[in-house]
Amino acid sequence: MSGPPHVRRPATLASLAAELGVSRTTVSNAYNRPDQLSAPLREKVLEAARRLGYPGPDPVARSLRTRRAGAVGLLLTEALSYAFRDPVATGFLEGLALACEQAGQGLLLVPVSPEHADVAAVHQAGVDGFVVYSVSEDDPHFRAVLERPVPTVICDQPIGVEGVDRVSVDDRDGMRALGRHLTGLGHRRIGVLCMRLGPQRQDGPASLARQQETSYPVQRERISGIRDALVEVGVDWASVPVVERFEHSPEAGASAAAELLAGHPDVTALVCTSDVIAIGALQWAAEQGIDVPGRLTVTGFDGVPEADRLGLTTVRQPVRRKGQVAGELLLERGDRNTPKYVVLPTELVVGATSGPAKKREEFFSGW
Template structure:
């Protein structure tokens, strides 16, 4: 019987250098600074490494030496699946990933729940900087990000953070244009379905105080734009029903629309602060036998592909470009110390889901 087989110890940088008769620096350069070696020498080092089972420099040790992790952290206060399920988040993620590819750096997703305050994942993330995707002003994970000594870029919200780069759109201007469009069509009986206004679940009507006190700047601004447009037509915003839904999904949109239509059956237009909610509202209207736009005009915000496919009237924003800009701000900042704020344009897309009441003598001057 033969004796026990002892597995061969994996090669190290030192043993590989000795095997090849070169310096440790030469082996290290083959991985970290290939421009310092001739192509034949680098290939000889890599071939020997494969043959001897050398896995390459330890990335943890290398990051300790260089003080660089080689990755960007993307903070999402949603479930991980949200990044791949929500079309807006997907478009933004594509743009950010393209920016990371160009810079030769990795991308680490850091999804956390808005209903939980555990911030360990932020503190433990091995990243060179953070991109924060649309979080509330009082989010504890965002506060943890600001405590890290690395550059940070905010996408959309929160706003007005000192020393932090930001990329977003003018949400108020977008809904102002949308609201004016509905006013020009003759709509005065308008209902609104909005996304969450705080990190605490509230699936009900949101009064003016709750709207103005929202910790989500994007929702505040979108509601403010609608309010301004309707005020121009003499509509008292306190009389406009605003229904809030915590979840951002088709089902939430359908459920919110049902609540709104049940409590205010006389509305002629339903404005949703996202296309996802609007698509759910369209489903609810169809299930009720309501014709869109003959019986009810429906509009959204975002310009996601499915909204375009069904002809939804909406405000289009450039998600992919936002991701690219966020990546540029973080990865091409160089020695810049002054924060940069980028505001990208929106575009009102008039689809087939809104119609003028005057076309059939249905104009209403009030409730």
């Protein structure tokens, strides 16, 4: 009976070094420190490796020796698809990826659900540092990140975390400028459509207490900005309807617009705390045959490409640059012990969806 066919064992660093009559350090340098070898010697090593089937140094073993993973972790408290579906997240991810690419680092997405407290994915992530993308102040995954002995950079929120770098925009100031634009057009009966104010699902009117107690500072600041502008012209904020949606989608924006205007038909302007929500509100208005901006003004916040295409009045923030700065802060931190806080500028973009407020006698009843 014939025995099993001979299977050639794969070459190792040691066997390749023996084959060439060089040290194992020389073989390692051909991959990891090519500047230490002459070009002919390095090519000789690599050609022999190809011939013998040596795949190169084991990246896992190398990371154990150097204690470096060669990758940045991006913490997302959303489903993974959100990073590729939401235009603001996509822009941020592009900027962060660019910073990693320029530094020769990998990027590991660590998506987790805001509705579940399992933090194993954070503990097990093989990364040299984390960028935390806009999570709530009490998120358990964020607390798990802080337990890791690696540098961390926060994008947007949470705020006021000691010793941690952060990059953001001044959300309140940006929304205040938008609010002043609307009050300058005569709007006093304004409704607000906002993104989620807490980690647990809730859809519907957001009370004054919920607006102030939200664990999402970005939403609190954007709502506060429009409140500032209205209070300046004597509007009682308690009279301003605010409708919240847990999902961040055009469909959520459309349903929120329908809900708010069904209860408050005298509203002349909808202020949305994101462009995605505003795009949904515009779609709903078009389906209802409502003239924008003749009958209803609609505004957003972010400046996503679709908002530009639709001519949405919005507050533009540099989302791609925000991601790049976050990556640079993390990758260039070195031995710096003092945290940095970078505030990027916003821009009020007056588009075709905002116009003068209609007088009360021009209203029709219902929507």
